[in-house]
Amino acid sequence: MQDRPTVMDFLTLIGLSLIWGTSYILIKWGLDVFSARQIAVLRLGLSALALAPFAVTHLRRISPGQLPVLLLVGLTGTAIPSFLFPIAQGHLSSSLTGMLSSLTPLCTFLVAWLVFRNRPVREQVIGIVVGLMGAVLLAYVTPGEGTQSSQLAYAGLVLAACFCYGTSANLVANYFRDLPSLTITVTSFFLIGLPALIYAFTAGGVVPTVQEAGTAGWWALVYVTILAVGSTVLASFVFFRLVQRTGAVFASTVSYLIPVVALLWGLFDDERFALLQLPAIGLVLLGVFLSKRK
Template sequence: MRINEIDAEKGSNHLPLYFLKYILVNHRLINVLIFILLALTWGSSFILMKIGLQSFSSNQVASMRLLAAGISLLPFFFYFIRKTPRGKLPVIILSGLLGNGIPAYLFCLAETQIDSSLAGILNSLTPLFALLSGIVLFKAPMVKKQLIGICVGLIGVVGLFAVKGIQTNEYWYYSFFVIAACICYGLNIALVHHYLKGYSSLQLGSIALFFMAIFALPILLFSDIKAAFQTGATPWESLGASAVLGIMGTGVASVLFYQLIKRAGGMMASMVTYALPVVAIGWGFVAGESISWLQVVCMGIILSGVYLANNAAKKAPVVEDTPVKS
């Protein structure tokens, strides 16, 4: 049967083919599917870190993540490295350190003490720190509503600390590692916005992650990884989680984000920020983490601040191809 005859037989055995045709021709649906897959991929990064930490140290999990991500994007690296001016490489490497390298180690270190769901909630601060970085370092203009959004977001963070932080000092201390990682993300977004505008996320990501993998390799080799396999409770499960974290959570997610920007624009791609903590909380429930309704309220306050700040910046020039990471 020809594909154009399927419309007349929606109720027949050819329904799966009709549905496939509908997906292929409906670009908006494809964009939504990419958005959902990206949110699930990035939002799952936090629980994957937790699984990796069951047998390996934070440095080992972060190093394996960067190695796996760098290897997964090697074909793109070989393609793009020839098209990239040598003078831009130091800036791209700095972008890799701020956008992937340093945050990978900070997040893993934080999750040795805090829940993965909390890390996912705090990660939603990234757009606010990107806005602050542009204002402080690059003298970007700021309107009153942006300042209000930043303040609302910070109130949500203070609320998170108040909800659980008074119970244990470790909660306060290790939560700040996540905030430091978000600051790195924000600095990287501002850096890319001002110095790497003409390059795609895939080009920057493949080159940056190649060098991050090179930096991570000696850290992993000198971390006594063999001992972890001998003493770890579930070393192969943790290794698999770390590999998936790098390949999917960093490598494939970069490609998906790049495609979403090209197909639907930067505005829809930026909305992933709001979905990540929801996915992280969902995995936290599955893993049996303690999540109170007050934490969910604080997450809502943070996301409200992000929305206010982003909404106020709509009239400002938008960079359509800026990497966002987790």
């Protein structure tokens, strides 16, 4: 049985939202030097490197028959989104990307309904419709460099990443209920991240890119390292610990705080803001709230 949330749990929740909400501005700053592909392989590779000390212990707990599904968990929960987010952010503001990522719980439910046949109640179906309407409105009204149609297209990549996260979560819930969450995290990250690390520092061209960019290159590498170690590895550990202490319902409220952090970082970095973004993100969060109703 989980404990009632303490003051420390609330502080942990705020800290977690700051870590995850900051990841989008880190991607933006990394894109000043690196390509989207380089950011993705660096994020995956450095995450695997950070988890290396835990790999041997946790890999021993995995049976050969579990590896294919764990590989799919790693692809959908880590690898594919690591590419989709920087590609999208080459054309979208970091704040818009962060706000759209709050659709992840809604997408998780939608995958559970369509793929794993979890029957929804009426409020959940309404939540899906409301949340998707909010996402379209958010992409449409947010100021950007491209046309509104191009913003909608790249917002679709963020939505695809959210569906990837939702697929990964459902795979874990349906196939690995008895496997420790840290074992799942370490194994899935390591299966994907180790090849990415080798690629990043060989054919990936990371070293020449850093050398050519000089000081800016080293700063970009710092941003991506923080993204990998902080917003990916550390945040995963903290989140799972929070779930164990307080339960999934309390921990999942981080979804409502991440867009706020992403928006504040965007304003700090002089990204343009439209007042219509507020009701749009309100619709998204309302949709997420309704999709969690039982």
